[in-house]
Amino acid sequence: MRPRQVLTVAMVLALTVAGFFGARLLGERDARRSSMHRADLAAAQIRERVVQGSSLAESLRRFLASDAGTQVTSGEFESNASRWLSPAGFPAAAWVEQVPAGRRTAYEQRIGHPIVTRDRQLRIVPVGSRSSYLPATLVSGISPVAVPGMDLGDETGVAAAVRRARTSRNARATPLATQRDGTQGLFLIRAAPRLVGDVVEPGFVVLFMSELSLRTAATDPTPMRLTVGRSSTGELQGARAVHTTFTEAGQRFEVAVPQESVHGAAAFLQWIILAAGLVLAALAGVLGVNGARRARAQDELDRIFRLSSDLIAVADFEGRPTRVNPAVEQILGYTAEEFLARPFLELVHPDDRERTAALTERIRQGMKVTSFETRYMRKDGSYRVLEWTSAPGIAERSIYGVARDVTERRHTERELRRLAGEQAALRRAATLVARGVSSAEVFSAVAEEGERLLDARATAIGRLEPDGMMTVVASSGTASDELPVGSRVSLASELALTEVARTGRSARVDGDRRTLDGVGRRGQLGTGCVVAVPIMVGGSLWGSIGAGTDQERFPADAEQRLADFTELLATAIANADSRAELAASRRRIVAASDEARRRIERDLHDGTQQQLVSLVLTVRAEEANVPPESSELRAALARVATGLTGAVEDLQEISRGIHPAILSAGGVGPALRTLARRSAIPVELDVKTDSRLPEPIEVATYFVASEALANATKHARASHIAVSLALRDAGLVLSIRDDGVGGADSGRGSGLVGLRDRVEALGGTIRIDSPTGNGTSLVVTFPLDFEPTGH
Secondary structure, eight states: OOHHHHHHHHHHHHHHHHHHHHHHHHHHHHHHHHHHHHHHHHHHHHHHHHHHHHHHHHHHHHHHHSGGGTTOOHHHHHHHHHHHTGGGTOOOEEEEOOEEGGGHHHHHHHHTSOOEEEOTTOOEEEOOOOSEEOBEEEEOSBTTBOSTTBBOTTSTTHHHHHHHHHTOSSOEEOOOEEOTTSOEEEEEEEEOOEEETTEEEOOEEEEEEEHHHHHHHSOOOSOOEEEETTEEEOOOTTOOEEEEEEEETTEEEEEEEEOOOOOTHHHHHHHHHHHHOHHHHHHHHHHHHHHHHHHHHHHHHHHHHTSOSSEEEEEETTSOEEEEOTHHHHHHOOOHHHHHTSOGGGGBOGGGHHHHHHHHHHHHTTOOEEEEEEEEEOTTSOEEEEEEEEEEETTTTEEEEEEEEOHHHHHHHHHHHHHHHHHHHHHHHHHHHHHTOOHHHHHHHHHHHHHHHTTOSEEEEEEEOTTSEEEEEEEEETHHHHSOTTOEEETTSSOHHHHHHHHSSOEEEOSOGGGGGGSSSTTOSOOSEEEEEEEEETTEEEEEEEEEESSSOOOTTHHHHHHHHHHHHHHHHHHHHHHHHHHHHHHHHHHHHHHHHHHHHHHIIIIIHHHHHHHHHHHHHHHHHSOTTOHHHHHHHHHHHHHHHHHHHHHHHHHHHHOOHHHHHHOHHHHHHHHHHHOSSOEEEEEOOOOOOOHHHHHHHHHHHHHHHHHIIIIIOOSOEEEEEEEETTEEEEEEEEOSOOOOOGGGTOTHHHHHHHHHHTTOEEEEEOOTTSOEEEEEEEESOOOOOOO
């Protein structure tokens, strides 16, 4: 054999052997690459799960920092967590505080629970003494944070994560560990100070991610080992593994999956190459190289298109999509073929198309756009909010875009804003009730707050009357014209307000223009939907409140949200009834007292006083008949007559103190002039009205003036008193000032206490200003719309 042939044979053999081993190595490499792809996919899905948890922790932090979170209770926190977190698979959450040992008692008194932990038998017991604690103040009620006060300080890695979270603006994760209650997982911890009153309480939002939720985030059923920190879960049973790592929330995660073995055609390819010879080996080698190149290109596309949970799309300048990743099916429900078959503007919400088209034109002109939100229609007809980042490819005449689905985030933000607005509205109405303002003010405020809360066009509040009618006590929006305050409607009318009164149950009518009559007359309100709920006071139906909107329907929870206000209305009504009953009772007592005074004064004048006058006349007559020689008898009778005359004068003085006759005969003006003339201190009197006033007002005015003059004479050491009486703004104002020593205090049990009770019983006010050394000023104001109370 010629050397050249030998060389050729050698070259053929070398190429054949090289092809054999090359095919074997390529098969192993492809198997490893496929395994690595699965590991990367699992890692990306687990990472997305951790990012989702961090985003929810941030949402909780913002909620606690908002006005709605300032006074949130553990029950409200649990309710909100069940609505926001449980649907996302994060039911266990809490807000924890760092409590030094010295503040443990104060903390336990504040939250009403001891700081507890779980013992080896998984029982909840008070925690032992230590230098500091990390108790959960607000909990979702799900293990491992099932009860308020649960100390997380001895859970693996929690204390270290809290220290790192304190100096970080992002969530921090603990290592994977088995908790005291037996659950395995990790905690996400985010610094979340909370405003309580006027004090900012430092604290942390804690979300628990179970090991199962992390593992199930990876959709590939292949066995997997997950390592977080230094702790692992899952077994690979001794198989060779490929690893991929990432760092999220300040913690290192490692995902390992078994390496696939070479199988199928790849396992026989090396033997085919060996048997086929030089040409087939060379061809296999070329095909292997080309296959490797194609694999690398395909792998890059897979990483971009398959691993991303965001929608990635390419469209031409005419607006037709040319390429889209598999996330389109998860986000919008379309297959790639269905999405590519129509211009993308057809899927945009009609209200967003104009600005989307304008933005697309700007991209064609070379501008890059970030964070542009628009609504896209899903295959089922619903809409998702997508946040786009797009850039043009001028040479390719293409538009490249990446969209993130932010629908849940925006929904959560809207829900938080709605809850905050609802709590603020309830707080404003509750403040009015607590301040004890009039029922009319509370009714008006509740009607306006209800209209604002439900985005209604009209609201009205009606009160049941004993005669089978309903009186409108408050209305707002378009109902102000159709159902003004004070108007009355029959319970037999076809109104939602009266329907509630007839049935005692909530009423709702959606989408029918006849529901205009739900809160108004003659369809003048322009509303298309109405809801109404009963108002219960003391277990009895008091009335109803209704709201109307021009939308198709109210939200499903409109009745419940409106009913929250009825509790405040019931409290306001009960308070007003109590105040009215108390005022009426006090007026009855004052009226009874005045009547008793009049009766005593009349009895003294018509009985005892007349008898004494008759005795005086009899004694004087006997004195005149005494003979001149009986001078001692005449002197004795004169002394008796004088004594009886003094007794009559004393009795008249007592009678005037009980109830002056001049007050009943002439009114308060002449009575004040009589008091001024009898005063031991000079009185400057200025009476600007001689009109007769309601009798209780005149009596109270007289006794206030009498008591003030008596106090000035006995205690003030005054040299001058100024008294004025005038009608001002539908009220009677009595002002008494002296230049005495001052220092009068109604709280020390003087006669001013009784005066204050009398004045306030008639709906009036009394103001006393008596600085020491500067005299005393007393100003009393009575309303003239006083209605006498029978007795």
